[in-house]
Amino acid sequence: xxxxxxxxxxxxxxxxxxxxxxxxxxxxxxxxxxxxxxxxxxxxxxxxxxxxxxxxxxxxxxxxxxxxxxxxxxxxxxxxxxxxxxxxxxxxxxxxxxxxxxxxxxxxxxxxxxxxxxxxxxxxxxxxxxxxxxxxxxxxxxxxxxxxxxxxxxxxxxxxxxxxxxxxxxxxxxxxxxxxxxxxxxxxxxxxxxxxxxxxxxxxxxxxxxxxxxxxxxxxxxxxxxxxxxxxxxxxxxxxxxxxxxxxxxxxxxxxxxxxxxxxxxxxxxxxxxxxxxxxxxxxxxx
Amino acid sequence: xxxxxxxxxxxxxxxxxxxxxxxxxxxxxxxxxxxxxxxxxxxxxxxxxxxxxxxxxxxxxxxxxxxxxxxxxxxxxxxxxxxxxxxxxxxxxxxxxxxxxxxxxxxxxxxxxxxxxxxxxxxxxxxxxxxxxxxxxxxxxxxxxxxxxxxxxxxxxxxxxxxxxxxxxxxxxxxxxxxxxxxxxxxxxxxxxxxxxxxxxxxxxxxxxxxxxxxxxxxxxxxxxxxxxxxxxxxxx
Numbered sequence: 001x002x003x004x005x006x007x008x009x010x011x012x013x014x015x016x017x018x019x020x021x022x023x024x025x026x027x028x029x030x031x032x033x034x035x036x037x038x039x040x041x042x043x044x045x046x047x048x049x050x051x052x053x054x055x056x057x058x059x060x061x062x063x064x065x066x067x068x069x070x071x072x073x074x075x076x077x078x079x080x081x082x083x084x085x086x087x088x089x090x091x092x093x094x095x096x097x098x099x100x101x102x103x104x105x106x107x108x109x110x111x112x113x114x115x116x117x118x119x120x121x122x123x124x125x126x127x128x129x130x131x132x133x134x135x136x137x138x139x140x141x142x143x144x145x146x147x148x149x150x151x152x153x154x155x156x157x158x159x160x161x162x163x164x165x166x167x168x169x170x171x172x173x174x175x176x177x178x179x180x181x182x183x184x185x186x187x188x189x190x191x192x193x194x195x196x197x198x199x200x201x202x203x204x205x206x207x208x209x210x211x212x213x214x215x216x217x218x219x220x221x222x223x224x225x226x227x228x229x230x231x232x233x234x235x236x237x238x239x240x241x242x243x244x245x246x247x248x249x250x251x252x253x254x255x256x257x258x259x260x261x262x263x264x265x266x267x268x269x270x271x272x273x274x275x276x277x278x279x280x281x282x283x284x285x286x287x
Numbered sequence: 288x289x290x291x292x293x294x295x296x297x298x299x300x301x302x303x304x305x306x307x308x309x310x311x312x313x314x315x316x317x318x319x320x321x322x323x324x325x326x327x328x329x330x331x332x333x334x335x336x337x338x339x340x341x342x343x344x345x346x347x348x349x350x351x352x353x354x355x356x357x358x359x360x361x362x363x364x365x366x367x368x369x370x371x372x373x374x375x376x377x378x379x380x381x382x383x384x385x386x387x388x389x390x391x392x393x394x395x396x397x398x399x400x401x402x403x404x405x406x407x408x409x410x411x412x413x414x415x416x417x418x419x420x421x422x423x424x425x426x427x428x429x430x431x432x433x434x435x436x437x438x439x440x441x442x443x444x445x446x447x448x449x450x451x452x453x454x455x456x457x458x459x460x461x462x463x464x465x466x467x468x469x470x471x472x473x474x475x476x477x478x479x480x481x482x483x484x485x486x487x488x489x490x491x492x493x494x495x496x497x498x499x500x501x502x503x504x505x506x507x508x509x510x511x512x513x514x515x516x517x518x519x520x521x522x523x524x
Contacts, residue, residue, distance in 0.1 A: 170388035176345055178401035179378035193391060
């Protein structure tokens with residue numbers, strides 16, 4: 001029979017889990033309720049597809065959706081190979097103190113406030129991009145993506161390192177004992193068996209890239225337009241929420257930001273579900 | 288007539304983290320025989336095996352002095368020479384560990400794994416070799432209908448035989464076995480002993496064992512280590 005204190009602790013954990021789940025659902029409910037006028041008017045989907053043209057009475061968020069996807073997906077395109085490479089360097093290639101030093105540096109990077117990355121972006125990266133491409137102000141999709149890459153990579157690197165470390169030693173020993181090289185061991189044993197962790201790390205980083213406000217707000221230029229090239233200025237959904245939130249509460253612009261929230265929420269939820277399915281499939285196989 | 292020497296160690300000294308494990312161990316292992324290595328815990332038996340396929344090199348803070356020679360194609364090679372690639376050595380010297388270590392993949396892929404790493408063989412040849420090794424390891428009858436299901440669902444004894452099949456697929460000249468039956472029940476252990484007696488026709492076998500009855504049943508030569516030094520060598524009687 002369980003002791004009273006064990007039951008109390010278990011009850012606390014169960015309550016915490018339910019509370020977290022409830023909070024997630026409540027957040028969505030809150031956005032739905034506040035976005036109710038959009039649903040009632042049947043404008044929710046047209047808002048997602050329309051451009052933002054207040055002078056024409058159009059408050060669509062399509063440019064922001066494109067801006068968000070362009071900046072976050074491009075940053076993941078840069079960040080994933082970079083993070084995988086760094087994780088391999090820390091976990092596989094370097095040994096002893098070098099590995100420790102690299103890891104501590106990455107851990108430190110995760111603690112740097114986003115605004116510092118933003119400042120570095122404005123005063124270092126933006127001028128570099130402006131000079132190098134000699135086009136525009138330098139506040140563009142590319143600059144924001146590069147800075148976001150720096151922001152999300154440390155989390156991914158640490159996730160990947162942890163995933164590599166969780167692969168049992170016996171697997172690696174089995175590969176080496178039959179004449180495998182360190183590279184073969186990594187490619188055939190370590191990487192496939194750390195796949196669920198790699199996918200989860202990727203998703204968390206993508207979630208952070210999608211949800212980050214400050215980098216895009218400071219560096220992407222915030223033009224309400226559908227970016228046609230990497231050097232075009234763009235506005236993300238989160239930046240849009242932040243910028244419009246400061247405006248008139250009763251305006252149609254303000255109401256449109258709930259469409260941004262609903263889109264972000266649904267997109268992130270579907271992404272997480274897809275990753276869960278991928279991860280579960282892999283775990284079943286590895287059982 | 289005595290068999291020729293397959294592996295020869297000369298003044299082998301090994302230390303881990305500053306602690307000496309092997310002290311001037313000079314031992315000859317005869318070709319196509321089962322040489323059992325016995326001795327108390329910590330006497331250096333498993334370490335000795337790891338010096339013969341250089342697997343210790345994956346462990347940090349280890350140092351080795353001395354010489355290990357292996358006869359290949361009628362000639363003795365120093366296996367620690369730079370010109371002797373470690374991958375080639377490990378394909379010639381297979382190893383089976385105390386705890387079975389199947390990879391989280393199908394039974395077929397587990398056995399074919401060494402060939403996949405080596406590359407250069409047709410799919411049909413790989414399939415034939417997988418079947419041959421599973422038969423040699425006496426596992427074929429139990430798994431032939433579920434070759435593509437995960438190896439992690441096999442019993443402990445089956446997993447160990449799978450690991451033996453995986454070690455055999457590269458047709459090694461030497462097989463190192465580190466207490467391969469210690470985690471198995473009596474019947475499975477006896478089955479593996481019979482398998483080893485068959486394998487010694489084509490392979491030199493070095494077996495670390497704690498079980499004296501097992502050693503006297505199957506070993507041709509018994510090598511006793513104490514504190515990392517050879518203290519006795521003799522036949523099974």
